[in-house]
Amino acid sequence: MISAFVFDLDGVITDTAEYHYRSWKRLAEEEGIPFTREDNEQLRGVSRRESLLLLLKGRVLAESQMQEWMERKNNYYRQYLKEITSADLLPGVQAFLTETRAYGLKIGLASASKNAKDVLNGLGIMALFDAVGDGYSVSNTKPAPDLFVWVAGRLDLPPDRVVIFEDAEAGIAGALAAGMYAIGLGPAERVGKAHVILPDLRDAHVQALLDRLPATPR
Numbered sequence: 001m002i003s004a005f006v007f008d009l010d011g012v013i014t015d016t017a018e019y020h021y022r023s024w025k026r027l028a029e030e031e032g033i034p035f036t037r038e039d040n041e042q043l044r045g046v047s048r049r050e051s052l053l054l055l056l057k058g059r060v061l062a063e064s065q066m067q068e069w070m071e072r073k074n075n076y077y078r079q080y081l082k083e084i085t086s087a088d089l090l091p092g093v094q095a096f097l098t099e100t101r102a103y104g105l106k107i108g109l110a111s112a113s114k115n116a117k118d119v120l121n122g123l124g125i126m127a128l129f130d131a132v133g134d135g136y137s138v139s140n141t142k143p144a145p146d147l148f149v150w151v152a153g154r155l156d157l158p159p160d161r162v163v164i165f166e167d168a169e170a171g172i173a174g175a176l177a178a179g180m181y182a183i184g185l186g187p188a189e190r191v192g193k194a195h196v197i198l199p200d201l202r203d204a205h206v207q208a209l210l211d212r213l214p215a216t217p218r
């Protein structure tokens with residue numbers, strides 16, 4: 001029996017990837033490092049530190065400088081966050097979350113972002129969540145299962161009663177490693193290992209999705 005739906009944030013509930021991109025881009029320009037939108041695709045769902053390492057492409061910085069660069073990028077990013085409202089919810093999200101609650105399922109968040117709570121507040125949907133796992137909850141980031149396990153623990157549920165909604169390959173891998181169900185949002189090249197693949201949450205319905213899940217997650 002499924003008892004909870006747990007959502008990734010960036011790429012599932014809202015599209016903060018564009019703001020992350022602009023913030024990293026500004027830092028990269030200030031430091032004379034080439035950084036394109038294509039480079040940014042690799043940063044989806046990846047922690048701030050790992051994002052910086054990808055941006056550096058093998059360049060080595062002292063730890064203090066890494067900290068300063070991450071802080072600077074985050075300050076740029078937080079400027080964008082001030083502008084976030086419910087208009088930034090991805091299509092279908094509000095209706096699907098409302099339907100999920102009405103169906104009687106618990107709702108959780110599993111995001112790599114240390115800014116996740118501010119994003120949920122800006123979007124005006126914080127009150128819908130029973131548990132929020134963010135960039136402060138665990139040390140091991142996706143594809144490790146740790147964050148999903150942490151959220152399931154908060155919801156007091158075993159893994160096979162939890163369904164994860166993810167847009168990143170690393171997120172799907174983490175959900176499966178945790179022994180949970182995975183619903184992939186996006187192209188099969190990225191989320192093909194999920195139990196069910198959807199383009200996005202537009203037209204998604206709880207019962208129809210539950211009907212498509214196999215009897216066990218593995």
Ligand code: B16
Nearest residue numbers: 009010044045048111112113114115
């Ligand atoms: P922060 P998600 C991830 O969010 C983003 O996809 C990724 O680009 C970002 O680097 C990461 O959060 C950390 O964000 O710098 O705010 O801590 O997809 O896991 O919700």
Ligand code: MG
Nearest residue numbers: 008010011045
């Ligand atoms: Mg994501």
